[in-house]
Amino acid sequence: MKLQEPQRRLGAVRTAWVASSCILIALSVLVPAFSGGMEKEPNASGAGDEAYVGIWKAEYQGKTFALLKLKIENQKLNGTLSSGEINVDKDGEVNEVTEEANSETPISEIKRDGAALSFKVQNENDVDQYQLNLTGEDSAELKIVSPGPLPEGVPVIKPFKMRKQSAKP
Numbered sequence: 001m002k003l004q005e006p007q008r009r010l011g012a013v014r015t016a017w018v019a020s021s022c023i024l025i026a027l028s029v030l031v032p033a034f035s036g037g038m039e040k041e042p043n044a045s046g047a048g049d050e051a052y053v054g055i056w057k058a059e060y061q062g063k064t065f066a067l068l069k070l071k072i073e074n075q076k077l078n079g080t081l082s083s084g085e086i087n088v089d090k091d092g093e094v095n096e097v098t099e100e101a102n103s104e105t106p107i108s109e110i111k112r113d114g115a116a117l118s119f120k121v122q123n124e125n126d127v128d129q130y131q132l133n134l135t136g137e138d139s140a141e142l143k144i145v146s147p148g149p150l151p152e153g154v155p156v157i158k159p160f161k162m163r164k165q166s167a168k169p
Helices: 004-033
Strands: 054-060 063-073 076-083 085-088 094-099 104-113 116-122 127-134 139-145 160-166
Touching: 054 094, 054 139, 063 094, 063 104, 063 160, 076 116
Parallel strands: none
Antiparallel strands: 054 063, 054 160, 063 076, 076 104, 085 094, 104 116, 116 127, 127 139, 139 160
16 A cells, blocks of 8 residues: 555656646747737847837928827837828929828738838728838838839839937827
């Protein structure tokens, strides 16, 4: 009878060890899956999600025609884009702001690839796609991504130079 007691304890220890191992394996798989989309660590480009957080502004002759506000909520990057009305020259460079940036529109489908952040904005009749490329700690370029070829004579709009005005929106 005394031999069975140590064997029972050994069996209980083995069962506890197997259960603990299973829990650790499950946690190592589940925790990264539920940690959200926020990347605190920089990727190969050196930019983490925090690098995008802030108020980004594009101006021409002192008039703001694009204002991008990015923040992290619930461990995910989100924000709004305010845009105005502009004219561009034949080379696609802004040459006039006819209406400054006004109402904020939520951005969606935010994805990060290296130093580029892509997102979409739902307008009245369509969805516009943008790409924000970091060029420095407080500088970036905002590109309008064309869904297809433009009609003949319509210039491709050059990326807008943006400056980070504030680290917090």
